[in-house]
Amino acid sequence: MAQEESVIATGSVEGEKDRTVLETEEGEIVEESGRTPTTPVATTPQHPLEYSWTFWFDNPQAKSKQAAWGSSIRPIHTFATVEEFWGVYNNILHPSKLTPGADFHCFKYKIEPKWEDPVCANGGKWTISCQRGKSDTLWLYTLLAMIGEQFDHGDEICGAVVNVRGKQEKISIWTKNASNEAAQKSIGKQWKEFLDYNETIGFIFHDDAKKQDRFAKNRYTV
Numbered sequence: 001m002a003q004e005e006s007v008i009a010t011g012s013v014e015g016e017k018d019r020t021v022l023e024t025e026e027g028e029i030v031e032e033s034g035r036t037p038t039t040p041v042a043t044t045p046q047h048p049l050e051y052s053w054t055f056w057f058d059n060p061q062a063k064s065k066q067a068a069w070g071s072s073i074r075p076i077h078t079f080a081t082v083e084e085f086w087g088v089y090n091n092i093l094h095p096s097k098l099t100p101g102a103d104f105h106c107f108k109y110k111i112e113p114k115w116e117d118p119v120c121a122n123g124g125k126w127t128i129s130c131q132r133g134k135s136d137t138l139w140l141y142t143l144l145a146m147i148g149e150q151f152d153h154g155d156e157i158c159g160a161v162v163n164v165r166g167k168q169e170k171i172s173i174w175t176k177n178a179s180n181e182a183a184q185k186s187i188g189k190q191w192k193e194f195l196d197y198n199e200t201i202g203f204i205f206h207d208d209a210k211k212q213d214r215f216a217k218n219r220y221t222v
């Protein structure tokens with residue numbers, strides 16, 4: 001049987017190990033194996049993020065078999081500190097290494113990367129695109145700007161997704177209140193600055209995408 005497409009590059013995720021140690025109650029230090037260690041484990045101070053975030057993955061093989069859109073999107077890992085972020089990021093495949101058809105998301109904890117999620121329902125998305133294999137740095141800078149609270153309207157952001165396709169890769173930032181034009185435009189402009197991206201980008205309301213699918217038009221451009 002063909003092995004399912006995965007986003008995990010290696011067998012272990014460092015952030016997971018840190019979390020295991022830190023979440024042990026009453027000061028007891030227990031190794032991953034559950035044994036009490038013979039030498040003390042140094043717990044490095046962690047740098048908490050403003051929000052917790054979840055990486056989600058939708059792989060092309062599962063997608064092609066699904067009955068309804070979205071039923072194969074899976075949460076991969078939730079992180080709440082800078083260290084946990086790098087622990088995950090350094091152990092996952094980056095967009096250029098993913099199979100065409102894959103979608104990889106990073107959304108605020110408890111927000112699902114779907115139009116149907118109540119927080120996303122009245123929102124929309126800004127999208128940039130680039131050639132196949134060229135989005136790794138843009139994706140990383142998008143993640144760092146988002147989780148590092150670089151946007152003036154960061155509370156408006158639900159998350160970001162990278163869609164890996166045959167000829168191109170697209171990155172979108174999803175927001176909550178599409179009708180708040182000033183906030184959306186501020187996010188779009190700042191995003192372009194952070195990425196040093198000079199092309200015009202467009203903002204589509206999810207509501208338009210639901211009704212008009214691929215024919216939905218940009219409501220804002222920056």
Ligand code: MGP
Binds near residue numbers: 115213
């Ligand atoms: P896509 O994968 O976001 O766009 O949406 P892309 O990359 O242009 O298209 P692809 O065919 O190359 O994957 C593709 C289609 O999936 C949309 O036209 C919708 O029919 C469906 N779809 C996408 N999203 C994000 C949603 C969603 O959140 N909810 C539902 N119900 N359908 C969605």
